[in-house]
Amino acid sequence: MDTPRRIYFDYAATTPVDQRVMDAMMPYFMEDYGNANSLYALGRDAYRALEDARERFAKGIGATHPSEITFTGCGTESDNAALLGITARKSPKGGHVIVSKFEHHAVLEPAHLLEKRGYEVTYLGPREDGIIHVEDMVVALRDDTVLVSIMHGNNEIGTIQPIKELAAAAHERGALFHTDGAQTLGKIPFDVAELGVDAASFSGHKIYGPKGVGALYLKRGTPFEPQILGGGQESKKRSGTQNVPGIVGFAKALELMLEDQAEESLRLAALREKLTNAVIERLENTEQSTTVDPAHRMPNIASLLIKGVEGEAMLLQLDNLGIAVSTGSACSSGSLEPSHVLLSIGCPPEIAHGSLRVSMGRFTTEADVDYFLEVLPPIVERLRSMSPVYDRMFGSSAR
Amino acid sequence: MDTPRRIYFDYAATTPVDQRVMDAMMPYFMEDYGNANSLYALGRDAYRALEDARERFAKGIGATHPSEITFTGCGTESDNAALLGITARKSPKGGHVIVSKFEHHAVLEPAHLLEKRGYEVTYLGPREDGIIHVEDMVVALRDDTVLVSIMHGNNEIGTIQPIKELAAAAHERGALFHTDGAQTLGKIPFDVAELGVDAASFSGHKIYGPKGVGALYLKRGTPFEPQILGGGQESKKRSGTQNVPGIVGFAKALELMLEDQAEESLRLAALREKLTNAVIERLENTEQSTTVDPAHRMPNIASLLIKGVEGEAMLLQLDNLGIAVSTGSACSSGSLEPSHVLLSIGCPPEIAHGSLRVSMGRFTTEADVDYFLEVLPPIVERLRSMSPVYDRMFGSSAR
Amino acid sequence: MLYSDKVMDHFNHPRNVGVIDDADGIGEVGNPVCGDIMKITLKIDDDKIEDIKFQTLGCGAAIATSSIVTEMARGMSLKDAVAITKKQVAEELDGLPPAKMHCSVLATDGLKVAVDDYLVKHGREPIAGEVKSADPNFDPHADEDDHDHDEA
Amino acid sequence: MLYSDKVMDHFNHPRNVGVIDDADGIGEVGNPVCGDIMKITLKIDDDKIEDIKFQTLGCGAAIATSSIVTEMARGMSLKDAVAITKKQVAEELDGLPPAKMHCSVLATDGLKVAVDDYLVKHGREPIAGEVKSADPNFDPHADEDDHDHDEA
């Protein structure tokens, strides 16, 4: 082998910038570099580019008006702003908030902060199928529920929540509804009007846009207290000189995603099914982290539990062969607990340590999947053979 | 004239990305696009680039350790985080904070928020010379003063504050000291050890780096409560997938600034003096916004008061001739009050409306200055001739 | 914030700039402390605006709205002239940025004050109603009376 | 987070993997709930470690520290072997990322438990002191005794 193969299977973590996105951004670094808030020609050009991007982004998510889009510094900032900004304006003295147990930390951490500030927070569990069920949320809703935040697509197990139904049920009790759309934007239909949400968060680098830019949809009239304060940019909703190239790139990236969303999601779902089925077939003691039907899964994320191995070791061995994947193992994050997502769906910690997330994207080919299927089994077998407890724990159970 | 001349005199607002910065960033968009928190090779490459940039940035500002640098989404975010993050950890129940009256809104607005949260805030005025004097700060300091935030270089009038002396005096009373270095970084010496500050804020796009990236220096041991919460990136001080290209570009931009800082600041100061003196000589009723000596001025900012004209009108007329400048006129910002900076140094509103900031930079030439000096007088004279009150207000006074 | 082409045209080439020396009506409104001040002088014949000129200290929108209002009012009856609304002025300019809408008030107010100035001088009832006229405290170099438009 | 080249070398090419069938001392520490578990088997002669093998379920650092500790301990006296510190293990690997320092405890603990196992079996006083041995509740398929290392 001359050049080692390099296969990227971690599109859910980040994506390369698409060449066409890069081309769209380029003029705004060195030529049309103006501050969008300046009145002279260079500033007006930047302003026009910014507002054009806002319009296209708004259109891409089905927003009624461009002013409903606030550009931010990243998906995390958008999530933080949604939770803290909406509660601070709607119910500054406290109240009840619901978030799901398997939200991204960008939602969970501000939820913890809200608790410190005197709000009550319900952490709503998914069922074993990896889905947040409307009936469960309805039970958790209270008269003083201010805000519900439930993610659209889960970044680890790839399940899709019934946002439309959840949002409607929340509204029925007078609560506002936010969804974290970082993983689903552009990959499956995401239309704020259709979903009926009041707020939604997005991140540029998940869809072949640049890092360092995010977006927050706030439906007109949604109460919101800005979280980054200063010069009053973004209609006072987010201060700081706007990252014009990043924002232009983000809008372009979204348009590209939408261009072939239907075909691409079918293509990826087929690859996901092939990969998942083959792994389970070829490797004993291996299963999907949830058995929910494919209709409720994101097309691009395969979430596997490889029992009796530790995720980081598997990841590093795959990396030796040029394959980039991710794991919910605690050891990969330096924490003691494995992925809170897997624990939330009832996966025991000793199994969660061996989780493998294979996430695919624009440049994934069937050959990549084949190569993965070729190299994974020997790696797993070798690691299992090095384990002092594999036979004891799993040896008899699955044969 | 074939191509109209285009002269940029608003470097204090934003700068073009330098070609060498662009080159440094390019590999991280489409090739080394990994998430710096991922364990596989692509992630490790990004991590290395990130930590290398952090080290170089730390060195560039004289920080003792790279971990003292937290990268953020913009200068505004850094300022917000410094004010809110330090107070929240050091004195969560309230206390006394001092900021100057002519801080950027990115500092003033969080100061207002602190007031709402029960802190007492002293807004310390500069003297007429446009400088915050140590003696004045000493009078304002109290036993319960938690934090003082005074900017290094003022973005409108270009005065440089005696940060070293201010910080030392604050420390003597047990207060922490933050400075907003967005305008001075790279332009005049900025060494956190020499200045003795506990925290400092910076913005990438002010020094030929990209928009959408900022930095916050926090001296080791400085109490700090993170303001953007989530996955725990940046040693838990700022969550969100790091903008690797932006950060790499920012570090490169700083290095380039430092390479020729001494010569460049002399070159620009000479241009500034030439421009200022010539404008005052050629146009009646015109003066600098402060008479402080050049040693206390940033080399690149000329701040002029052109009496009897309104700043936006002047700006747009200059723009017609291809010249981009800025003004502290209220009308340029859509607010009713003209620049709080000019008001803070005792400039009457009717004069402040006619302020003109000419800020120069890497690509400014003497020919640019000459062209400006050629076109400004007729513009001012025409606008003054259109004013119903110019003769009445200024006609006799300055002849 | 963007100005329409028409605003920029009127800003760059303002119509009817100046002062009518033997004006029949004079209106001065605004306040230099707020950044804009406008003066309108009228020549009136048979309750019609025969000639109109303006001077304005102010931003792009202030100058453009002043300019357009002189074009709109020329030839109008006094009654029609004072009925011009700020919305009409903005529309005539193909719109104004929201933050600049207040500038169109300056222009219509100046016109109203000038018309009433004419009527009052001729012993007639003012028809424009209350408007904020120029702040009498703005001019440090002038006598108190200098800028009282009723007597200018 | 970056592993040193030496960590990666020991992770990719772990030394002394396996189980000594007729081991004199056996140590099993860690807990699959926490993600890592390590078993060390020793062949001991004249209070010296003649042979040493390990098995580890765990992350890269867990495997590498297991591997290096077997190399360090081989040929050592029992007294010296139990004195190996986690710091020495980390240093021998050219450092460990801070978040992974706990892994080096696993390796030294495994060694200590194995040495004491040998001593106790031979009616002697243990010398390693208290260490956390494998959690007896981790194995749903085994009898309680199966994984009590004292009797394995």
Ligand SMILES: Cc1ncc(COP(=O)(O)O)c(C=O)c1O
């Ligand atoms: C579901 C979800 N929400 C939020 C984020 C945060 O996005 P960013 O890292 O761009 O801040 C991510 C990705 O990391 C994500 O997967």
Ligand SMILES: Cc1ncc(COP(=O)(O)O)c(C=O)c1O
């Ligand atoms: C002094 C000062 N502080 C803070 C900022 C804010 O930086 P940014 O717009 O990059 O957030 C700026 C520039 O706008 C500035 O000049």
